[in-house]
Amino acid sequence: MDGWMFKVALPRSWPCCWVLSVKSLQRHKLPNVNQTNARSETVKIIWQPRDIPSMKLIETELSYSFMDIGPIAKYHALHTDHAQKLHELPDEHLQDMLPVAKRIALAIGCEDYNILQNNGRPAHQFVDHVHFHVIPKPSKSDEEGLVIGWPAQAFTKDELQKSYEELKSRL
Amino acid sequence: MDGWMFKVALPRSWPCCWVLSVKSLQRHKLPNVNQTNARSETVKIIWQPRDIPSMKLIETELSYSFMDIGPIAKYHALHTDHAQKLHELPDEHLQDMLPVAKRIALAIGCEDYNILQNNGRPAHQFVDHVHFHVIPKPSKSDEEGLVIGWPAQAFTKDELQKSYEELKSRL
Helix, strand or coil: CCCCCCCCCCCCCCCCCCECCHHHHHHCCCCCEEEEECCCCEEEECCCCCCCCCCEEEECCCCEEECCCCCCCCCCEEEECCCCCHHHCCHHHHHHHHHHHHHHHHHHCCCCEEEEEEECHHHCCCCCCCEEEEEECCCCCCCCCCEEECCCCCCCHHHHHHHHHHHHHCC | CCCCCCCCCCCCCCCCCCECCHHHHHHCCCCCEEEEECCCCEEEECCCCCCCCCCEEEECCCCEEECCCCCCCCCCEEEECCCCCHHHCCHHHHHHHHHHHHHHHHHHCCCCEEEEEEECHHHCCCCCCCEEEEEECCCCCCCCCCEEECCCCCCCHHHHHHHHHHHHHHC
C-alpha cells in the first residue's frame, strides 16, 4: 500500500479511521473516489470538502485502516468497504471486518468500547460506504464515546410471534 | 439443534434474538448456562429471572439465533457468543458473525438499520456475552430503533498524531 494516499474529508464531528477494501478500490469506480494518479497508485477519496492525510493502522488483503481526526473518544477508529450498506457486501469482505476490529480494540487496550455500523441516513450513516466504528468508552459519561438511547417498544406476545413468523419465512 | 431449548431472560427493555455459538456452548461451562438435560440437548441460558422460549432464526456451525421479546424496533435481532467481549473471541467466531447479521438484515428487508455490539457496562453491555444487535431504523424518530448521541471531541492535530503513534506502536 506504500504510494497510496487516502485523502478523506469528513465533518469535524466524524471519525476518519477506516479499514478500506483495497481490492474493491482497485475493482470499482467509486463515485466519490478520485483516482488522481493511477500510475503511482495515488488515490484520493473525497467524502467532504476537507482533505486530511491518512494515518495508516492495519492493512489486509481486503482492507485498509487509518486514523481519525474527528473522534468521539481517544483512539476512536473505523473500518469501511466499498458498498453502501452491510447487506450489499460479499461474505468474504464481511469475514475480514471483525478480526481487524478486534486487532484495533486490542491495540487501543480499552476495557469498554462499542462496535457500531450504521446503514442509511435515518440510522446515522452520513458517509455512503460501509464503515465500522471502534469507539472506546472511557467512562459512563455522555461527554465522550458513543451515547446510546434505547426506546423499548411495547409489542404484545402475539405481535412478537407474528414478527417472528414473518422473519423466519423470509430467511 | 432440534431438541435444544434456549431460555433467555432479559429486562423488558432488552432484545433477545441471538446468534449463539453452539460449539462454544458445548465446549464451555458458562457461568449462567444451566445444562438441565444434556441427553436431550436441552439447554437453558438464564441471564435474568424471566424465562422466555426461544424463537430460532438461523443456525450455523458456530452460531444460533432466535427472536427477541424486548425489541426497540420490529424485527430487532441480536447474535451472541460465549466470550464476554469482542476482543476475547477467536477470529473463526468473529468471521461467522457478520454473514449471519447480513442474512438477518436481508430477511428483515429494512432499508435503514444499525449493527451494534457493546463491550462493558459503561458501553451499555448488560449481558456478559458478546452479542450483536441488528436493529431496524424505520424512521429518523427517537421513538423507535437505536438512538445515537455523538459527542465530538476537540483534539488538536498534535494530540491526534500522538494518539496515532501510540496506537500504531501497539499493533
